[in-house]
Amino acid sequence: MxxxxxxxxxxxxxxxxxxxxxxxxxxxxxxxxxxxxxxxxxxxxxxxxxxxxxxxxxxxxxxxxxxxxxxxxxxxxxxxxxxxxxxxxxxxxxxxxxxxxxxxxxxxxxxxxxxxxxxxxxxxxxxxxxxxxxxxxxxxxxxxxxxxxxxxxxxxxxxxxxxxxxxxxxxxxxxxxxxxxxxxxxxxxxxxxxxxxxxxxxxxxxxxxxxxxxxxxxxxxxxxxxxxxxxxxxxxxxxxxxxxxxxxxxxxxxxxxxxxxxxxxxxxxxxxxxxxxxxxxFTETTLAPADAVDEALRRVAAEPGLPVVLCDTDDNPGAGAPSDNTAILRALVERNADRAVAAIVCDAQSALASHAVGAGARIRLALGGRAPLRGNVPFEGVFIVERTTDGRFTGTGPMWRGSPIDLGPLALLRVEHTGVHVIVSSRTMQAADQSIFRHVGIEPQTMRVLALKSSVHFRADFNEITSSVIVVRTSGTA
The missing domain is CATH 3.40.50 (Rossmann fold)
Structure with missing residues (x-):
């Protein structure tokens, strides 16, 4: 044949x-x-x-x-x-x-x-x-x-x-x-x-x-x-x-x-x-960002160990959203969350600016919030650039196994005076593979809160290393 x-x-x-x-x-x-x-x-x-x-x-x-x-x-x-x-x-x-x-x-x-x-x-x-x-x-x-x-x-x-x-x-x-x-x-x-x-x-x-x-x-x-x-x-x-x-x-x-x-x-x-x-x-209970972060911190305090996932389904680039909403990031910072990571905010301008100053530098950014959506505003603040990469790595989870991934210039930032990190990319990809975190030096299982821009695909690679999932309402297009 x-x-x-x-x-x-x-x-x-x-x-x-x-x-x-x-x-x-x-x-x-x-x-x-x-x-x-x-x-x-x-x-x-x-x-x-x-x-x-x-x-x-x-x-x-x-x-x-x-x-x-x-x-x-x-x-x-x-x-x-x-x-x-x-x-x-x-x-x-x-x-x-x-x-x-x-x-x-x-x-x-x-x-x-x-x-x-x-x-x-x-x-x-x-x-x-x-x-x-x-x-x-x-x-x-x-x-x-x-x-x-x-x-x-x-x-x-x-x-x-x-x-x-x-x-x-x-x-x-x-x-x-x-x-x-x-x-x-x-x-x-x-x-x-x-x-x-x-x-x-x-x-x-x-x-x-x-x-x-x-x-x-x-x-x-x-x-x-x-x-x-x-x-x-x-x-x-x-x-x-x-x-x-x-x-x-x-x-x-x-x-x-x-x-x-x-x-x-x-x-x-x-x-x-x-x-x-x-x-x-076929329904799903959702929480607003502030309420979702409060619930996540309550859970990790009650049962320390595995991290809690905040599922940012509304801003999931795997369903066509821009992946630049910062509502959950803002709530994490306002509540002084520790060992928290938001992934991935797609903002090529901020990623390139972070590359320009280099790892270890202090930089003021208006991060994300560029898509013209109701309520979508940048997160303005000072960040510490912890790592910069070319955004090229290989997927390791059940969905992206062996796939060469290219997200363009990438940066791991930490909001100054906090334990809140954010991974910033130049191209969109939903945060559904642990390799995204390991690529920038983070072992996801050691975190307390993982804010993931993904609806369901993250479950394939994260369910075994996390304790629970909270679905969050933001203002993305997904």
Whole structure:
């Protein structure tokens, strides 16, 4: 079998600033734009769907490495609508490489499912339509999608199958890619499409309530896996949707594939009803910054040892927020918190200024607060520059394992006369990997309070070293 492999990944927060092509070229938390043979060489064994798919295809004797045709792979940090010319450049590159690939038996695509451009609310559907226009309807296409995908009927119809991550934090991205690749081989071998059904659910839960480590999502995902065990089903997936994309197809969906239409419709509808029955449980208690810090300090005083996490979900750059809100930092300083770290405030200007004066220097800054959001103001004060770095390091946690990370000039600052630290970057990345702290010389487990700009992904690497989590309300866009 000759199978083409490619992908374009972007989670679009339609409230955020638009996303140019440069964002895909640079990357950030993930590597930038990869072409052809660069995909396998660069992404290797990272926790990415395309990495898992290539590994599965290579291991299958019916395919093998020689018969994998790499197209392109590109991902940008979640942000606003992708600029049309950026989407066109990426889509054109995929299609040009497809047209020059020669005869193909199938196509695997690593997509997100919640990408929107300036002109297309459903960017994945638009990409699939352009691909079908040049390959025809007969070519088997299987797609892997993020758990937060907003799946349109158009993209569902244009693909032979869609396979969705089953964990949030997304520790199974490579596994999902492998499942999709094996499903593609099965589709090619059977010689005809499966019966398929798509059930739509009319609500999308807050991101913090979608975590599959806690209820109700944990039990629902277990039910999904048991249901998929029916021998009449080839695949079953649940996409819990991305609420920060203001698009027509913002929804939860259940996808079912199998031998007969009646079965796939029945099991899909049953699982959709199981989700709807849990609607009232998809909630999250949140506290204002001052109250959250007070509660965190009360907890660490009552049970000293492991740190408490302040989850700054509203300013999570992993969902497209600017990552420059300083409300929690201010509350930590006002309450004279000790051994506290806020991560990551994205402020390239302050990072460069810290580099200019160097480690050990004293510097006055108006830190963060640059995004034009209600209530978003800089934190003005004097800082001690404790360390500066180039912001390049390797992820070590379950999600970013082995991924080269480049956050640009980076600085570890301490607010003068306090025990409050802040990590300042030049590019955005959610604080969801312990390597971010170790890169600047901090062992996170030794802190008392960790203020993390992340919604859920931090749990994959921090749950074992922290005592509890407090979700905080700030004025970010996530």
């Amino acid at each position: 000759r199978i083409a492999v490619g992908g374009i990944q972007h989670e679009t927060n339609t409230q955020a600033a638009s996303t140019p092509l440069e964002a895909f070229i640079v990357g950030g938390g993930w590597p930038g734009w990869q072409k052809g043979e660069q995909i396998a060489a660069t992404l290797g064994a990272m926790n990415l769907p395309v990495s898992g798919a290539i590994a599965a295809l290579t291991a299958d004797t019916r395919v093998g490495e020689a018969n994998i045709v790499p197209l392109i792979w590109a991902a940008a940090t979640p942000s606003g609508r992708v600029e049309d010319d950026a989407f066109d450049v990426l889509a054109d590159e995929v299609i040009d490489r497809l047209l020059s690939a020669g005869p193909l038996d199938g196509l695997y695509l690593d997509l997100h499912g919640a990408m929107a451009t300036v002109s297309h609310d459903d960017a994945e559907g638009e990409l699939l339509a352009r691909i079908r226009a040049c390959t025809g309807d007969a070519l088997p296409i299987v797609v892997s999608l993020d758990l937060h995908a907003n799946i349109s009927r158009r993209s569902f119809d244009l693909s032979d199958a869609m396979v969705v991550y089953r964990s949030y934090p997304h520790v199974d991205m490579d596994e999902c890619g492998a499942r999709a690749a094996r499903l593609l081989i099965e589709r090619i071998m059977r010689g005809k499409p499966w019966a398929k059904a798509m059930a739509e659910i009319n609500f999308v839960a807050p991101l913090t309530a979608q975590c599959t480590l806690v209820e109700p999502a944990r039990s629902l995902m277990m039910l999904l896996k048991r249901t998929e065990g029916d021998e009449r089903l080839a695949s079953m997936s649940w996409a819990s949707g991305f609420s920060l994309a203001d698009v027509a197809c913002r929804q939860q969906t259940v996808l079912s594939y199998g031998e007969d239409l009646a079965t796939v419709q029945r099991v899909g509808d049953q699982f959709a009803r199981a989700i709807e029955a849990q609607r009232e449980r």
